Amino acid sequence: MYQVKTYNAIAQAGLDRFTADFALNQSAQPDAYLIRSVNLRDAEFPASLKVIVRCGAGYNNIPLHRATEAGIAVFNTPGSNANAVKELVVGMLIIASRNLYSAVTYAEHNSGADISTRTEKEKTQFNGTELVGKTLAVIGVGHVGSKVAAAASALGMKVIGYDPYLSADSAWQIPTTAIRAQSLAEALKDADYVTVHTPKNEETIGLIGEKELNEMKPGAVLLNFARLGIVDNAAVIKALDAGRLKRYLTDFGEDSILDRPDILVTPHIGGSTAQAEANGAVQGAETVMQFLETGNVVNSVNLPHLDVPFTTHFRLTVMHQNIPNMVGQITTLLANEDINIEGMSNAALAKTAYTIIDIDALNQADAEELIAKLDAIPAVYRTRLLNNPRL
Template structure:
């Protein structure tokens, strides 16, 4: 079986080299898979052939998840692939802001001349900073990035408090037991010298850091947003900087309102922009494309339940459908009518969407075509697919 993959944006060559010989890259506009980074697909028309969209990166806000699901398209991302890159940037900016590096650099560039050594020696106390050791850091969101930032801060001798009401059991294993836990976001930020935010963007986290949260923060603290645009209320953050409530606001997501503002440091969305992170994301994404198309496994899917089922039978049917009663019954009835024996079956749901995997030992070409057609005719089914064991 040959699968077609269409790429968008610049995908690291190491990722493209990961594909096995069953996959062809950018040879058609009707592919089985899209491999993307930041391209905006929210208004895109998807070809009927498209079965999966995989983003080489953590977020999927550039993909219309609901519309993709209704088209029977599995959507994936690569969480953690750029986590170390973001961690290193946040820690470096924490040090830079604490030591007033940006102001010191501007001063040095504006005072060059014969007396530069004498002048800077007299003025350097203006840029006296503080050390991280012994300071308190609040980490809001303790997933892939947040847990790494917390660990690095502990190694620098900081006291770390974390807040994450949605922390999964798997993610909790990665958190150092020296990280204190807070039950509320205001409690977490109350006495923190630094606050850094690392949560996904959704309806619940939009403007998570608003005026009320900033008001609860310590005077002269420093706020970092290396999560997503909109997680921090930029207007409220700017007001806090102008009022000297915040010493600095540091973010990867610029807007006109915070452009060219003193003590607001904006980087151009470079949190995950390292050669290593791009390679990690591309490689992980390529493996995800191959795994889904060749086995139907949905680990790391954002719109389907995470399922990883050993593929030992000659044939596998996968069905993306609505999570409503009697769906499995309807599907198995069709198999029984066509005299197809089920070797194994798995089913799981994620909110309103369910996914069923059925393995069979014996199947002829006529039965396979009729089976897919009949399952696809069930009104609640988004897509049925046949996979042959390679």
């Protein structure tokens, strides 16, 4: 029986996916955490913990380095909230182009017998522009960005995409009419609207700063519904004050950007739909079960992708440092234990590697000793022995 501890409100649709081999919130020594936004950066992890799955795309609430050194695989659920974020971005494009927020605020604070006459005279201050024919730069065309690009194209916008890490799967989602920029500067220079959809990492923090804002055409509108910190808010304020940037719309508030008529902030609601939360919970539950039962790795953020059919009676998985001779040490130890390898796969992600070894014959009485010997190899983070539940 595998033990799963949940944090935050995990949608029931996801909890219902767990089979009878998984118990929820019944042990202080869980095998898995299924979480949303809980802050684990300073958390102490139990020795039993093997996997953390974040129901959502972002994972900056998880200490990846500490988790890796503790032999804990970390996953997210990319794409589960992509449609929700896309719809919000499309709504914000329309709000920005038609000055809807200012218009609604005006209407809420005006009344009286002469309202019709005054409205006809004063409504011209809210005249907007149509999105048809305007240029949208989509920075990052992954799960969300590709959907935004397709929706904008359907609205009649000219779409320019920039993503140096564009995957084949995402490429299929981008409209054929979209132009692929070769550089960030190329994507920005002619855009009427710029929307950012990159992950947050060392390369993307401050991606849109003073230099990039100066490269944008005067009067452009900037949207950030990706992550706080990808856009330099101080640089945005400077560009707005100078009249270079027309408006900024974001899902991430900071004191410095509040109470300005040219900035519209929403309270981090990009993925806050019933459907997105259910999608993330279902994908998260399936990820927990797949990893614990088969050792296969799909959508991990600290381990390489390794998805191997489990056809033997037993499987060893070894999470270790990506350094020379690790596989040699592991296989030599197995040979010395007279264990025949039926199949083996190995892959690496940066400084971490993962090895799957399938075997058909193993003396269960020697299993604990075998795992202890593998764990004793320097640079091994964790070894697991899995029984095939289907054999």
